Amino acid sequence: xxxxxxxxxxxxxxxxxxxxxxxxxxxxxxxxxxxxxxxxxxxxxxxxxxxxxxxxxxxxxxxxxxxxxxxxxxxxxxxxxxxxxxxxxxxxxxxxxxxxxxxxxxxxxxxxxxxxxxxxxxxxxxxxxxxxxxxxxxxxxxxxxxxxxxxxxxxxxxxxxxxxxxxxxxxxxxxxxxxxxxxxxxxxxxxxxxxxxxxxxxxxxxxxxxxxxxxxxxxxxxxxxxxxxxxxxxxxxxxxxxxxxxxxxxxxxxxxxxxxxxxxxxxxxxxxxxxxxxxxxxxxxxxxxxxxxxxxxxxxxxxxxxxxxxxxxxxxxxxxxxxxxxxxxxxxxxxxxxxxxxxxxxxxxxxxxxxxxxxxxxxxxxxxxxxxxxxxx
Amino acid sequence: xxxxxxxxxxxxxxxxxxxxxxxxxxxxxxxxxxxxxxxxxxxxxxxxxxxxxxxxxxxxxxxxxxxxxxxxxxxxxxxxxxxxxxxxxxxxxxxxxxxxxxxxxxxxxxxxxxxxxxxxxxxxxxxxxxxxxxxxxxxxxxxxxxxxxxxxxxxxxxxxxxxxxxxxxxxxxxxxxxxxxxxxxxxxxxxxxxxxxxxxxxxxxxxxxxxxxxxxxxxxxxxxxxxxxxxxxxxxxxxxxxxxxxxxxxxxxxxxxxxxxxxxxxxxxxxxxxxxxxxxxxxxxxxxxxxxxxxxxxxxxxxxxxxxxxxxxxxxxxxxxxxxxxxxxxxxxxxxxxxxxxxxxxxxxxxxxxxxxxxxxxxxxxxxxxxxxxxxx
Numbered sequence: 081x082x083x084x085x086x087x088x089x090x091x092x093x094x095x096x097x098x099x100x101x102x103x104x105x106x107x108x109x110x111x112x113x114x115x116x117x118x119x120x121x122x123x124x125x126x127x128x129x130x131x132x133x134x135x136x137x138x139x140x141x142x143x144x145x146x147x148x149x150x151x152x153x154x155x156x157x158x159x160x161x162x163x164x165x166x167x168x169x170x171x172x173x174x175x176x177x178x179x180x181x182x183x184x185x186x187x188x189x190x191x192x193x194x195x196x197x198x199x200x201x202x203x204x205x206x207x208x209x210x211x212x213x214x215x216x217x218x219x220x221x222x223x224x225x226x227x228x229x230x231x232x233x234x235x236x237x238x239x240x241x242x243x244x245x246x247x248x249x250x251x252x253x254x255x256x257x258x259x260x261x262x263x264x265x266x267x268x269x270x271x272x273x274x275x276x277x278x279x280x281x282x283x284x285x286x287x288x289x290x291x292x293x294x295x296x297x298x299x300x301x302x303x304x305x306x307x308x309x310x311x312x313x314x315x316x317x318x319x320x321x322x323x324x325x326x327x328x329x330x331x332x333x334x335x336x337x338x339x340x341x342x343x344x345x346x347x348x349x350x351x352x353x354x355x356x357x358x359x360x361x362x363x364x365x366x367x368x369x370x371x372x373x374x375x376x377x378x379x380x381x382x383x384x385x386x387x388x389x390x391x392x393x394x395x396x397x398x399x400x401x402x403x404x405x406x407x408x409x410x411x412x413x414x415x416x417x418x419x420x421x422x423x424x425x426x427x428x429x430x431x432x433x434x435x436x437x438x439x440x441x442x443x444x445x446x447x448x449x450x451x452x453x454x455x456x457x
Numbered sequence: 458x459x460x461x462x463x464x465x466x467x468x469x470x471x472x473x474x475x476x477x478x479x480x481x482x483x484x485x486x487x488x489x490x491x492x493x494x495x496x497x498x499x500x501x502x503x504x505x506x507x508x509x510x511x512x513x514x515x516x517x518x519x520x521x522x523x524x525x526x527x528x529x530x531x532x533x534x535x536x537x538x539x540x541x542x543x544x545x546x547x548x549x550x551x552x553x554x555x556x557x558x559x560x561x562x563x564x565x566x567x568x569x570x571x572x573x574x575x576x577x578x579x580x581x582x583x584x585x586x587x588x589x590x591x592x593x594x595x596x597x598x599x600x601x602x603x604x605x606x607x608x609x610x611x612x613x614x615x616x617x618x619x620x621x622x623x624x625x626x627x628x629x630x631x632x633x634x635x636x637x638x639x640x641x642x643x644x645x646x647x648x649x650x651x652x653x654x655x656x657x658x659x660x661x662x663x664x665x666x667x668x669x670x671x672x673x674x675x676x677x678x679x680x681x682x683x684x685x686x687x688x689x690x691x692x693x694x695x696x697x698x699x700x701x702x703x704x705x706x707x708x709x710x711x712x713x714x715x716x717x718x719x720x721x722x723x724x725x726x727x728x729x730x731x732x733x734x735x736x737x738x739x740x741x742x743x744x745x746x747x748x749x750x751x752x753x754x755x756x757x758x759x760x761x762x763x764x765x766x767x768x769x770x771x772x773x774x775x776x777x778x779x780x781x782x783x784x785x786x787x788x789x790x791x792x793x794x795x796x797x798x799x800x801x802x803x804x805x806x807x808x809x810x811x812x813x814x815x816x817x818x819x820x821x822x823x824x825x826x827x828x829x830x831x832x833x834x
Contacts, residue, residue: 119778119779119782119784120775120778120779121779121784121785121786123784123785123786124785124786124789125786126786126789126790148778148781148782149753149774149778153753153754153774156754156756157754157756157772157774157775158756163772163774163775163778164775165770165771165775376526376530377530377533377534379534379535393542394542395534395540397526397530397534397540398497398534398540398541398542401496401497401525401526401540402496402497402498404525405496405525407496407498407500408498408500408501408785408788408789409498409500409501409502409503411785412501412503412785412789413503
C-alpha cells in the first residue's frame with residue numbers, strides 16, 4: 081500500500097507555514113513550488129534534472145494531456161508518472177483554466193464547458209465528472225476540481241456567477257472523486273475574483289463540502305500585486321489550518337515570498353521555465369537578461385554562490401552566446417537555473433519558518449533583489 | 458605540462474585498427490566518433506551527457522565560432538574547452554567546408570577564401586594562416602588545414618585544381634602551425650574527389666610535408682557508398698600506419714563500419730544529432746522513425762538492451778508523443794540515444810579489432826540492421 085495523502089503542519093511563524101504533504105508518490109516539503117510539465121514534460125529538462133533542482137512535485141496540464149496523447153492512452157501505458165518517468169508526486173489541474181485561455185469557441189454551460197481543441201478543432205466537452213475521470217486516469221496524486229476562472233477586472237455579477245457555478249462543480253467533483261483509488265487527494269478552488277465577500281462565501285461553502293486541500297484560483301489574471309496580496313489575506317484565514325493551501329498560477333519570486341508570508345503552502349507557475357527559454361535568469365540578485373550585450377565578454381558565472389551547478393559552471397559570456405545563437409542548451413541551462421532558484425527560495429522559506437526567522441528572511445531576500453545584479457569587477 | 462599529442466596503434470585485424478590518441482585534454486580511443494558541437498554546443502546536450510554517452514572528443518566548427526562569438530573572444534574567455542565546459546579533447550575543422558556550404562558570395566583565391574557571413578553579411582577573408590590562428594585561439598587539441606572541398610560529381614580539372622590548391626594551403630598551414638603551443642596536432646587533408654590517381658598524389662605530397670594525422674576530405678558530398686568505399690580503399694594504404702586517419706563528415710552507422718574495415722580511425726558527422734532532433738533514432742536494429750503512428754501506444758522502450766538509459770527508461774509511446782508535440786525533450790532524448798549508439802558501435806568495433814573478431818562483428822552488426830526493428834509482442 082503506498083502512503084495516503086496527508087498534510088502535517090510542522091511550524092508556523094506569523095502567518096507563514098512550513099509543512100509536509102505525504103502522497104502515494106513521496107513527500108512534498110511545503111512551501112512547495114511545482115514546475116509545470118504541460119505536455120508530460122517540463123520543457124527541456126530530463127526528469128532527473130527536475131529532481132536535482134529540488135522539486136518534490138510537478139504539475140501536469142489536464143487540458144493538454146486529454147487532447148494529446150489522451151488520458152485513456154496514458155492510463156493504458158501505466159499512468160503519467162510512468163509515462164514521463166517521474167516517480168515523484170504529481171498534481172494535475174482540472175483543465176478549466178487552459179480551456180479559457182487556449183481553446184476556441186468555448187462555451188460554459190451548467191453541465192460542462194464545451195470547446196474546440198486548439199490542435200485540430202475537435203469539439204470536446206469537459207464536465208466536472210470527466211475532469212476527475214481524466215485526472216484519475218492520469219494517476220494524479222492531487223486532483224483539482226473543475227472551476228471557471230474569470231479574468232480581472234470583471235463585473236461583480238460575472239464574478240459571482242462564475243463563483244457559484246464553480247461551487248456547484250466543486251460538489252459534483254467531490255462526488256465523482258469518490259470513485260478514485262484510495263490515498264489520492266482532491267482540492268477545491270476558491271473563486272470570487274477581487275471581491276472579498278465573494279471569496280469568503282466561496283471558501284466557506286468549499287470547507288463545508290470538505291476537501292483534502294484548498295486552492296485560491298482566479299489570481300495572476302490581470303490584477304495588481306496589491307489586489308493579489310489583499311485577496312490572499314482575506315481568504316487564507318478562512319481555510320482550515322490542517323489542510324494545504326495552493327495559490328494557482330503564481331508567480332514571481334516576490335509573489336511567492338509575499339504569499340508564503342500570508343499562509344500559502346503551494347505554488348505553480350510557468351515563469352521560471354518560460355522565461356528561461358527566453359533568456360531571462362532569476363537570481364538572488366533579481367532577474368538577469370542574458371541577451372544584454374553587457375554579458376558578452378563577462379567570464380563570471382551567473383552566481384558563483386548558487387547551489388545549482390548550471391549557475392556556477394558556465395560563464396555569462398557563454399550563456400549570452402547560447403541565447404544569441406538560439407541554442408537549445410541556453411534554454412536548458414536557464415530553465416535549470418530558474419527552477420533551482422525557485423526551489424532554493426522555497427527551501428530557505430521553510431528553514432526560516434522553522435527557525436522563527438521568516439521576517440528576517442523576507443527582508444534579506446527582498447533587500448538582495450533590490451541591490452540588483454552583481455556588478456562586474 | 459599536459460601530455461602532448463601522440464598516437465599508439467594497439468591492434469589491427471585485417472585493415473581495421475584499434476588505437477589511442479593522447480591529447481593535452483585526455484585520451485581518445487580509436488576508432489572514435491566525434492559529436493559535432495557546431496556553435497560551442499552539441500545541440501541540446503549538457504557536456505556531462507555527451508561524456509556519459511561515451512565521447513572522448515568533440516568537433517568544433519571554426520566557421521561558426523569565428524563569426525560568433527569570435528575566436529579572440531573565446532581565447533579571452535580561456536579557450537573553447539573552458540567556454541563550453543568540456544574538459545576533454547576538441548578537434549576543430551578549418552572552416553573551409555562550411556564556407557562552401559553556408560556562406561554567400563564565396564570566392565576562392567590563391568591567398569584565401571573570401572565570403573560573406575551568413576549571419577550579417579560581413580565580408581570575411583579566411584586564409585590558411587588565419588584558419589590556423591583561429592584554431593589556435595580556440596585551443597583545439599587537433600587543428601585541420603584549410604582545404605577546398607568540391608561537391609561530387611565534378612569535372613576532373615576542377616578536382617585537380619582544388620586538390621593542388623589544398624596542397625599549397627597544406628604547406629602554408631604547416632608553417633603557420635609552428636607558432637602553436639607545444640603538444641597540439643595538425644592534420645593534413647587528402648583531396649582529389651573520386652579520382653584515385655589524384656587522391657594518391659594528394660596523399661603522397663601531404664605525407665612528404667608531414668602531419669600528425671591525415672584526413673580524407675571531400676567525401677559524403679554526393680557520391681555513392683561504393684565510390685566512398687573505393688576511395689578509402691585507395692587512400693588508406695598510402696597513409697602512414699603510425700598516424701591517425703580521419704574520414705571527415707561521415708556518416709551512417711554502415712558508413713562507419715565499412716570505413717573502419719578499411720583502416721579509418723576517426724569520424725565526425727551531424728547525422729546522429731540532426732536526425733535525433735527530427736525524430737529518428739539509430740538502433741542496433743536499424744533506424745526507427747518515432748513519429749510513425751505504430752509507436753503511439755507501444756509501451757516498450759526503444760531498446761531494452763541498450764547501455765544508454767534514455768533508450769531503456771522511456772517508452773516508444775512517450776518518445777512518439779514528445780516528437781509529435783514538438784517538445785525539446787524528444788530532441789534531447791533522441792540525440793542522447795543516437796550519440797550513445799554511435800559510441801557503442803565504435804566501442805564494439807575497438808573490442809572486435811582487439812579480439813581479432815572484426816569480420817564477425819561486422820557480419821553480426823549488419824545482420825541485426827537488416828532484421829529491422831524489433832516487432833511488437
